[in-house]
Amino acid sequence: MVTASGHTEAIQASRVIGTEVYNTEGEHIGTIEDVMLEKTNNSIMFAVIGFGGFLGIGEKYHAVPWSALDYDPSRGGYVVPFTKDQLKAAPVHDIADLTGDDGYKARDASYSYYQVPPYWV
Template sequence: MTTATGHTDAIRASRVIGTEVYNTAGEHIGDIEDVMLEKTSNGIMFAIVGFGGFLGIGEKYHAIPWASLDYDEDRNGYVVPYDKEQLRAAPSYSVDELTEDDGLKARDASYSYYKADPYWQ
């Protein structure tokens, strides 16, 4: 089944991981490092997007609500509706912190910060 934009409803995680992420101004802001899955509801909690750093040193990880990512075929990457300042000020974590408390702390902070509609309610 396809979405309104012609994309399919399903995608393998291996195709998402490593995909570049841009803001609406076309600036490259990072790459999808991983996705956090909620096993009990079969939903995607958030994408883990790596910002900055070099070869993994100094990189920050952000939990971006999955529904905020829109795939752009021309860029061959995802676009988020946030500018660089919003992203710089967003909560950032280590990979270990993203998974603490089953990821709920990072999920809640992310959805609150980006004012995204909670999928779990």
């Protein structure tokens, strides 16, 4: 099935990882570093977006609700409806934070900060 923006609903996680992320103003935000899956109810918890840093040094990770990302074929990347300032002020995590407490703490902080309706209620 094809989504409203013209792309298919299914994609391999390996194709998502490494994809660039932009905001609606066209500014480069970061890169999708990983996708966190909630294995008990088959949902995508959030995308892990690397923001800042150089060659992995000083990079910060943001958990961004998957539903907030929309693929834009003309950019060859995902677009989020957030400004760079919003992302800079967002909760920042290291890899251990993203997986600690089964990812629920990072997930809950992300959905709350970005004011995205939770998929789990």
